[in-house]
Amino acid sequence: MGESTTRFGFVAFAETWNGRLAMLGFVIGLGTELLTGQGILGQLGLG
Template sequence: MTDSTSRFGFSSFAETWNGRLAMLGFVIGLATELLTGQSILSQLGLG
């Protein structure tokens, strides 16, 4: 059984997962900032 829909590029499947992972990264970044008391940039040595 083959699936003829593309899962790469600008498809709705790819965009949905991109949005979900971006939201997850944002929440993890905020949680890390709250737990350490340092901004994300200062943790990376940029600020």
């Protein structure tokens, strides 16, 4: 039969998407901070 490939766990596919989403989150957080003038913790009411 065909070879089953998993896309869960510590595989290259998952790690690639994890890195992409982390970079996207960082850019969104930085942009929000620049637009509002408050840090991320300040926006959450923690700082």
